[in-house]
Amino acid sequence: MGYEDAQAGAHMRTAFRNAEKHYKRYTQASSLSKSSRKKVPATDLHQVLDIRKIGAVLGDQKCSVQGVSRFEGPFDWAVYTLDAHPGFYFIPEALSAAQQLHWIVESLTTFPQPPNRTNHNAIYGPLKDLWLAYQEGKVLKEIASSTRHLPSVAESDATQRNIDVDGGVATAKAWQFCDRTEACGQLSKVVPAELLFRKLRWATIGLQFDWSKRAYDESLPYSMLPTDLAQLAARLAEAAVTKGEFKAEAAIVNYYGPDDMLGGHVDDMEADWSKPIVSISLGCKAVFLLGGASREESPTAMFVRSGDVVLMAGPARRCFHGVPRIFVDSNQSEVPDFAALVESQKGSSNLDAVVEYINQSRINVNIRQVH
Ligand SMILES: O=C(O)CCC(=O)C(=O)O
Incomplete structure (x- = not known):
């Protein structure tokens, strides 16, 4: 305005x-x-x-x-x-x-480290080491989105999970920080850690x-x-x-x-x-x-x-x-x-x-x- x-x-x-x-x-x-x-x-x-x-x-x-x-x-x-x-x-x-x-x-x-919650939890689940990932120029990439396999939250510490259950169908989304080069050419969603930190x-x-x-x-x-x-x-x-x-x-x-x-x-x-x-x-x-x-x-x-x-x-x-x-x-x-x-x-x-x-x-x- x-x-x-x-x-x-x-x-x-x-x-x-x-x-x-x-x-x-x-x-x-x-x-x-x-x-x-x-x-x-x-x-x-x-x-x-x-x-x-x-x-x-x-x-x-x-x-x-x-x-x-x-x-x-x-x-x-x-x-x-x-x-x-x-x-x-x-x-x-x-x-x-x-x-x-x-x-x-x-x-x-x-303070933004899990189990503390941030405004990003609702979309990405807990994000570990966000400041470090930002400093290292990393990106957050979606590594799974499935309606069949629902991995347990404790399966991997490095994996950030956000699990939705909608009308009895469970969807597991998993996110992980990785180097930009690793995410290169990948079709799934990628979000720069810098942007996440700014937000x-x-x-x-x-x-x-x-x-x-x-x-x-x-x-x-x-x-x-x-x-x-x-x-x-x-x-x-x-x-x-x-x-x-x-x-x-x-x-x-x-x-x-x-x-x-x-x-x-x-x-x-x-x-x-x-x-x-x-x-x-x-x-x-x-x-x-x-x-x-x-x-x-x-x-x-x-x-x-x-x-x-x-x-x-x-x-x-x-x-x-x-x-x-x-x-x-x-x-x-x-x-x-x-x-x-x-x-x-x-x-x-x-x-x-x-x-x-x-x-x-x-x-x-x-x-x-x-x-
Ligand atoms: O940022 C401030 O000084 C006020 C914060 C506040 O009012 C709040 O978090 O409820």
Whole structure:
């Protein structure tokens, strides 16, 4: 949709949708000739709260600036609240650059590994070593599609399976990463691992989530969250936990490319809303929208940068929220200089591809207590 189309009919849309349209990234179709391209005006960002900057102005003062207040407590970080959104907490620069890099690497290499599920499971079944296959320039090829022979899932670790049963007829599809040359001349479907990685939108870790039922499916195999991530989340959650301890049982990892956004939604599948969602931003800067209990309420827009953490607990758990925009241009993305950090850590492993990816992307790891 073009910029002008997006402006029409604003009065028919909800306040949340209007904000999404306002902050969305508009680009011209590359198929348009130069003469038919219209200039897309720069997005007006003057209403976006910059809590990092407001926090620096506030210091230890007890007053509120632009509806942002310092939350007092014995925490490891400065924590801010929004006067208009009880139960919402913002922790700027909670993670050091080295910690950010560590979780970016995990998000690319480990978190999408089975038994964790990703958006690719529905089509290809579990994909093992997707990042490695992408780095090695591999392709995913369909190696079987049969209505007679239904191999057992455990038959081969290297084989990725997706088994459908339709009207009593079982169809087994099997996929495997292989070298491009091996797939050459093959008639069956072939998908470059690079494309699959670019289309990776989410991975779920810990207890697995069934998006079609909007519920956790505890019958699905899962592995626990890494202990260091669970411990970090429990420490970050402290400001928003009034009783007991935060137990990190599940997480959704969202991957955003330059044009990706996450539409307004409410996270209400967990049993105990007094426990916060701990949401960690990594990579390119983004606009985060926090609305009210209905889409009709006008949301507050704020910048989230790499290393920032937001907590949503209590009343904020009922609030619509989403990410309409990430900033990938180097003058706006504000990604820490991970290349320099990698250079200073040389000798461990080659992280150039990770740095290249994150300079054009955003990752969000949001951690939940389910029970
Ligand atoms: O990417 C973000 O910051 C928000 C993610 C989110 O709201 C979700 O996964 O439910």
